[in-house]
Amino acid sequence: MTKTQVGAAERLLRAIAGAGRGKPDAEPPSSAALHAVQRARPARSVAAKVTAAGGVDGEAAALLRELTECHLGADAARWCALYDALVTCRGGLPDLLAEPLVPPASDDALRPPAPRSVDRTLGLLLTHAEPRHAAAALAALPERVTTELLAGGPLPAPALAAAVVEHGDTRTRTALARHARLDTRVLARLVEVGDEQVSAAVYRNPRTTPSLRRTIAERLDTVPLDDTLRAELTASRRDVPRVWLAPLLGSGDPGLVLPALRWGVRQVAQQYALSKIWERFGPDAVRALLDEPAAAPWLGRATVDAVTEALAAPDGDGPGLLRAQGEPYEDPARLPALLAAARGTSTLRDLLSEPYAHDLDALAAAHAESPFMPKACEELARHEAASDAQRHAFRLSALNEPWRAGGRRAGNPTPPAQRLAEEELDDSAAVWAEGMAVAGLLDPVGLIGTARPAAHALAALDRLAERDLLGAVAADRLRALTDEHLGERTASWAALDALLPEHRGTVAELIAEAGKAVDEEPEEPAGPEPSSEPEPPASSRLMRRDHVHALAALDLLYSLAPDGAPRPEGPEVLRALAVNEAATLPGLATPHWFAAACSVHDIPPSECGHVHEAPSLAQVRARLPESYGSSAQHIERAYAQGMLPAEELLTLLPARRLLLLPHDWRRLAFADAWRAALARRLRAALGADPDAWLRLAAAVTASEAAEEGLTWDELVRRAQSGVGPASSTRAVLGRARPGTPAEAIGLLEHGDHLWGWPEGTLLCLADADVVEAVLPRLGPDGPWLLAAYLLRHDRTPRVALDRLLADRDPDALRVLAAQSRWMRRSGAVERLVDLDDPETDRTLLREWAPRPVAHRIVTRSRPGAGRLSLGARVLADWRAEGSAWPAGGLMWLCSAEPDLVEELLDKHGSKLGFAHQILGCIGLFEHGGADRLARLVGRDALGRSATTLCVKALASADPAAVLRARLDRELAPEKLVRKLRRARYSHQARDVVESLPPGEPVDWAALEAFHAREPLPYWEDLVRLDGIPEDVRLRHAALLPEPGPEDAPGSPRLTRERARHGLGGLYHCALSTQLDWLLTEGLLDAADVVRLAAPAALMLAYLDAAGRRTDAPPEAAEARAVLADLVRTRLATDPAAWRRVAERLTGLDTAWDPVSTVEALLTV
Known part of the structure; x- marks a missing residue:
């Protein structure tokens, strides 16, 4: 069977059936755990060997209880000594416990952290100790140990968790409350202790339910809120999780209610929150909150009116009036009824986050009668007050969600076995x-x-x-x-x-x-039934994009051929050429030779069966396009096929459309041609006279205020004559123009480009001398307005940007840096970095600039005497704002700023990857010294492996070399390849590379070699990442995106190599726009269009249309001349050659690769 071709089902079934092979069936003997405790060597391996033996059984548990009671008891010092002794002991655990345990001499020498096996074995002993003894021991053990046993790794054993809850101190209870997988019932018991630091840790725990957070927030009179947590919740930044803020609505504390309102809650919840403030602090506190400017945007009008009315009520009636008008949150029957009827995700979110009373018995009964939606069941299944049976019912419904009964998303408490028996x-x-x-x-x-x-x-x-x-x-x-x-x-x-x-x-x-x-002998398959329908032509294998251009391509070749070149006559070829579209026909008309040939054979010349006639210019001008793309298609086709000259657009389209260019027009070729034609006209008509340009801007503003709908041609002539309506400085084009740089940034943040500014439109089309002369005349707001305006362009206007960067206006640079994401594709962000302006760099980092940009910025920051470096300013901002990360994030690990590196490692060291920790330690050692690194290691800020490595490095003659060698091994290509092969999705493969420590290079040559031996998954996504060497890109050019005018120009060498694998596939860029740009920028030359670029059909269609367009680049005419020579020498009047070309263009030649050059098309 192994020699046959195996089918997919067979491979699948054999793999599944073999899943259990090779696994031991025999269970370990019943005394295995006991023997592990008695005989395991070294002593620290006891926990691992007990686990391998199947876990603690009765005999092993009894022995462990005896050992802890007899040898450790409540002696905290002996527990600490045991922890130290386990690190070096080579004997068994019973023997070690029987010996006198002496703590090691205290000195300042750095020691590597104990192996995890020490923690696991110590945890095993603590689990079987008396609860009070275990709690006392944990309180005396070092912070790293309690964190390892209680806050991270596997869940603490129930007995150990119970000991900490009942008898622990604040430190150990807080550590337990931080465990991300702790059951909510344990978290609830920790809250009942009444310790504000413990409650704060519970509040931050991701497992904590909204109801438990409300419990913490609503008992502030008995257990005050932890000061640090209060500062986090009331911080002005926007990264505070919504699940932290929503429970504060019922706290009755104005300072906590205000941030809760920022997330936008229902008005009934707003009213309830204000009523709780009234109950707790009186009506004056409510009035103060209503007068608070920060609360005004978030309070609904109905809420304000209702509360204002209640405040005006006689003494004592206000709270009762609010309760009567509001939602009955305290009614236990209210939430079950609402959840039974709720279906929307946002509705469920509101119901579960608002302060409804949670009666689990009532909720479970309502769910049994009318199942809740799965999202509600997920939350209730982990409710701290739910019994095991209630949790099972809710969880079952949530787990049934992927398999939707009848395709409908709804709760379903049916057991799996029953569903398998009854449903498909x-x-x-x-x-x-x-x-x-x-x-x-x-x-x-x-x-x-x-x-x-x-x-x-x-x-x-x-x-x-x-x-x-x-x-x-x-x-x-x-x-x-x-x-x-x-x-x-x-x-x-x-x-x-x-x-x-x-x-x-x-x-x-x-x-x-x-x-x-x-x-059974397989029966001979019956022959196909005879069909009267003709078989589809082989051309159906050709992409329609290439197929519909075949007729235009062939028509161009005939126009360049000598007299007597034979026209196609075969019905099959004619039928294939008839698969065309009106928009791709040469000059929007069916060629006469083709229509005549089809008539002879009675073949429809198009899919619609009609012969297309080219529209006249008057017909094109008769219908003005609307803002949506389909309404502009007649203009697009007429321009692209050369029937509508670019200059005619200035006399046809209303100027307003260019002031606020419709989004759908941005991918159309005529929009770019219109803008370019206007730039040429303005250059010729206005020159470099700033007064003339300003007069035109004023004429545009006045015309738009009067809603005249004039064209640019009319406006230019009016500005030159000085005739027209008076200018109105109050005229608003689209939405109101931003009044400050902050407003401009806010609009750009939401992609709002719906405000017009004629001066900006003109300056983005002007030459450098015009921009230099006009910009100072626009006043102090001119630079930042121009900066905000040019960011709406897909292709950043270079001349305007050059002027802004040269002038270095602070507000303009702030706008550009804060919204630099609009310039990323064009590569203009690098220009901002070239300024080496500290404030611009700081803004770029705050807006999470691309990795290469951020790397350039942080690596040039140096602490210096007498001035505040960029790193120092970022550190000060970070401390003042209290955010999770500094501006620039982990990129600072590769910087020369020891203060910032140390702070990063102090706050996040143990949570970072091993390689990131090493890189930070290298930087801290090189720029802060060995003593500083030693102090960091001594504070247990790093992970276990990184701490061990640093202790080893600091004891060596060259710590930096030891750290660097280990980092190089960690980043070896072999390790990277193993991670890449585990990636299941493209984003995971990209993350493997992008999450490497900042500044550390990737050995792309090695990765390429591994890929050549065995293809790496998602290689096409990897070679598109930033920072890939050009030689690697060249070898995999087919996988790169097509070059387009919206992207930063690549090297001509790379562009030419990519052109071999096909152009014309950009949805947001027309073929004519793409090739015009490539030729104008010098990335391709005239010969490349014929001899190098593919596919041939699209290249020929482009050259055919470019011959009629008045604004085509000169290189297009040169390419036609190259093509004409090839037609005369390769085709001439040879019938076989012309037949071969027609069959290739129409896909009838199945051996032909459509992604080939024009030269290859014409060659035998």
Whole structure:
């Protein structure tokens, strides 16, 4: 069987059936755990060996309790000494405990952290100690140990967690409250302790429910809120999570309610929040909040009116009036009724985050009667007040969500076994089965003998096998079925592949049915029924994009050919050429020779059956386009085919459309041609006279205020004559113009380009001498307004940008830097970095500039005497704002700013990747010295591995060399390749490379070599990343995006190599715009269009249309001359050559590659 071609179903089934092979079936002996405690060497390995033996049993537990009681007890100093002794002890645990334990001599020498096995074994002993003794020991142990045992890694054992909850101190309880997987019931017990620091840690825990956070926020009179947490919640920054702020609505504290309102809550919740403030602090506090300017944007009008009315009520009636008008949040029956009826995600979010009373019995009963939506069930399944049975019911409904009954997203509490018996699986079977199996609610055997159809059941089994969730019983069942019915019989396995897609039964039935095919002779397939319909031509294999241009391409060749060149006559070729579109016909008309040839053979000359006639200029001008793209298609076609000269656009289209260019027009060629034609006209008509340019801007403003709808041609003539309506400085084009740089940044932040500014439109078209003369005449607001205006362009206007960068106006640079994302594709952000302006650099970092940009900025920052460096300013901002990361983030790890590097490692060191920690330590050592690195290591700020490495490095003669060598090993190409091969999605592959430590180069040559031996997944995404060497890009040019005018120009060498693999595929850029730009910028020359660029059909169509366009670049005419020589020498009047070209263009020549050059098209 291994020599045959294996089908997909066979590979899948064999892999699933073999999932359980090679795994030991025998369980460890019952005394294995006891023997591990007694005999394991060294002593610190006891926990690992007990786990391998199947966990602690009764005998082992009794021995552990005896050892802790007899040798450790409540002696905290002995527990600490044991921790130190476990690091070096080579003997067994009982012997170690029996010895006198002496703490090591205290000195200032750095020591590497203890191995994790020490923590695990110590945790095992603490779990079996008396609760009070365990709590006392944890309180005395170092911070790193308590953090490892309680806050990170595996969940603490229930006994140890209970000991900390009942008897721990603030430090140990806080550490336990930080564990990200702690059950909410344990978190609730920690809150009941009444310690504000512990409650703060619970509040921050991602597992904490909204109801538990409300409990913390609403008991401020008895347990004050931790000061640090209060500062985090009331900070003005926008990165405070919504789940932290929503519970504050019912706190009754004005300082906490205000940030909660910023997220935009329902007006009934706003009213409730204000009523709670009234109850707690009186009406004056409510009036103060209503008068607070920061609250005004978030309070609804109805809320303000209702509260104002209540404040005017007689004494004592106000709170009652608000309660009567508001939502009955305290009614336990209210939330169950609402959740039973709620279906929208936003509605569920509001209901679960607002301060409704949670009666779990009532909620469970309502869910049983009318199941809640899965999102609500997810939240209630982890509610701190829910019983095990209630959690099971809610979780079951949430886990059923992927497999939607009837395709409808709704709650479904049906058990898995019942669903498999009553319903058919769908495409989500694998996701559903995985969730149920992880929760222990699904027996995988049901997917073999019960689930239908077999294809979805097999996909679910494959997912379980892949995640090691299948289990030995299910794997054995599959093996038995395949051995019994399929064996190694080729015909049976082939039948399995054939039957699987349409089989509606179970996997077991499928295997049994496939096994019957072993002795059956396959019947000869019946011949195809005769059909009166003609077979589709082979040209159907050609992409339609190329096919519809075949007629225009062939027409161009005939126009350049000598007299007597033979026209195509074969019906098959004519029928293929008839697959065309009106927009791609040469000159928008069906060529006469083609129409005549089709008439002879009675073949329709187009898909619609008509002969197309070119529209007249008057017909084109008769209908003005609207803002949506489809209404401008007649203008686009007429311009692209040379029927509408670019200069005519100035007399046709209203000027207003260019002032506020419709979004749909940006991808159309005529819009670029219109702008370029206007620039030429202004250059010729106005020269460099600033007064003339300003007069034109005033004429445009006045005309738009009067809503005259004039064209640019009319406006230019009016400005030259001085006749027209008086200018209105109050005229508003589109939306109101921003009044300050901050307003401009705010509009750009939301992509709002709907404000007009005629001066900006003109300056973005002007030459350098015009911009230099006009800009100072626009006053102090001119530079920043121009900066904001030019950012709306897909292609950043170079001349205007050059002027702004040369003038270095602070407000203009601030706008450009704050919204530099609009210039990333054009590569203009690098120009801002070239200024080396500290304030601009700081703004770029705050806006998370691209990695190469941020790297340039941070690596040139140096602390110096007498001045505040950029790094020092960023550090000061970070401390003042209290945000999670400084501007520039982890990029500062590769900088020469030791203060900032140290602060980063202090706050986030243990959470960073190992390589990032090493890089930071290298920088801190090189720019801060060995003592500073030693102090950082001594504070346990780093992870275990990084701390161990630093201790080793600091003890060596060259610490930097030790650290660098280890970093190089960590970033070795082999390790990177292993991570890349594990990537399941393209973004994961990109993250592998982009998440490397900043400034560390990637060995692309090595990665390329690995890819050549065995292709790396998502290689096409990797070679598109920033910073790839050009020689690597050249070798994989086919995978790069097409060059276009919106992108930063690449090297001519790279552009030419990419052009070999096809152009004309950019949706947001017309072919004529793309090739005009490539030729004008010198990235391609005239010969390249014919001899290098592909595909041939599009290149010929471009040259055909360029011959009629008045604004085509001169290189296009040169390319036509090169083409004419090839036509005369390669085709001439040879019928065979012309027939070959026609068959290639129409796809009738199946051996022809459409992505070939024009020269190859014309060559034998």
